[in-house]
Amino acid sequence: MRYTLTLREDHVQALRDHLIRPDGKERAAVLLCGRALITKDVWNGGPEERFFSSIVITVPQEEVISHSKTHIHWNTTTFRKAIKLAEMEDLAVCLVHNHPSGALTFSDVDNENEPHLIKTIFNRNGGDRAHLSIVITTDNQIFGRAWSNQIRAYQLDLIRVFGSKFALHYEGKQLDTPREIFHRQQLALGKALTNDLEKLRIAVVGSGATGTATATLLSKIGVGQLLLIDNDVVERSNLSRLHGATAADADAGKFKVDVLRDYIAGSGIGTRVRVLKEWVGSPNCHDAIKSCDIVFGCTDDHSGRIFLNRLAHFYLIPTFDMGIIIEPDPNDTTNLLAMQGRLTVLFPPNPCLLCRGEVIPKLATEEDQKRNDPMGYERLKDEAYVTGEKNPSPAVITFTTEIATVAVNEFINRIIGFKKKGSENSIMRFFDRGEDHKPGAKKRQGCPICFDDNYWGLGDVQPFMDQTN
């Protein structure tokens, strides 16, 4: 079993504020976590259990019996309340403390105390799923382990901290393996980025104009694992927009994901590419997309966006969603009413796509019927009820590639912070005006996805993501 943990940046900040004080002593907290089970990793095979930070509970000073730079003894009043809450909410328990010295391994004291606490959790709450313990150091390192119900410890393979910045913690992060391919990129962006990118699993949803550009860029900068999801085949009318596709691919009726996979694999960078020929919301995709760290949304269907919008919140997977708006003027064929590209970063606590008005629910309903009841859909079209079918929308490879670049740059920015003004959750690029806007949005009162926080980091629930699949 591969164990990993995703932490919200604001949770890490709250933990640090409590744990790390000028007196340099150890302190303790409990983090309750949602969880997900991935039955088969599409790159390596084998299962993964993933945990998501949900509730931070700090152990107050009056419960600390004694503490120093190298130990802490505390009474378990808060701890017992926390594990009761964990049972009620079906969450995993994660013990948290700090190492003021910066030591990057569990101490002898930790190894003696933690098994007792973990045993207390299993004895009280039952169940056979793992609980966790993590350590945060003064200089921002985090490491941890998962405890099975046999009270055996397994190192967490990856700890992700996601928010306005992305930080990854894993063994081998500090290794310096020079790779000629990335030498000049490293001169600009540093060496640390290369290891992080190689560790990541990224899904690119949609292998059309924006998706082929995005996936190609992600591969070229050194992302280690890519998952391509699209159920469409290459057509000759696509060739001027798809990176990597040929007329032979179109004539052979090849799937876009297969063509893109071969194109990326053929470049020799070493990206391991897997593909799914499905609509992204299909239950056949759930397991694979849950196993990703980050998603790029390059789909133009509304039901796909609805799916990704929830995914980002339930599974704490930052999602870079893109769109292109090129609107011809119906009264003047030489004029365009709009020429824009959009990037929206979906992740709590940002306003979601529904609240931003970027999803039209009626079109999602029609797309569902077209997928699952094609005869009924034709009937509706005949009765002129359907609004979604329009002439093919205008598209230009330079615009789609530009917005893909905007998205991948913002992704890099979250890891290394090269933008002087910090991270950008929403970028509207006006190709015709040569300027960017950063549209804000108001969350709708009662939006279960972004206004309320109940779904954030909830992980697996029934039905999947509390919606119809």
Next chain:
Amino acid sequence: MDSFLPKRDQEYLKMKGLQYSEVRNANRNALIINDYPLPKGKFNADFTTLLIFIPQGYNDAHPDMFYCNPRIAFAGGQNCPAQTEGIVPFNNIQWQQWSRHLNTGNDWRPGIDGIESYLQKVNQAFRTA
């Protein structure tokens, strides 16, 4: 079979004591409610079996139309309400299609509305037929 409805809808249907079943057939999810009450005396029956197709992505996406079995006509005659001529087969039953559609943005609050609010629209369609 596990429910395909969001938790809040499951709780609502149970709370109302409605006799319902969830049917998956030919890629489609349908909520079927038995003995659903109609306005008294208005139609040739006071109860119907009501079918609502639940799209993928519901309740961000919304249902479209609803269906009744057997066919509902006005009391004392053969005349059916307007826009109910369509017949759709599902689960080996012929369903009368009530072509009633939502206006996006006004009638459906994605993620917030659910079966409770959709049934209000169904009831309104019966009242105003």
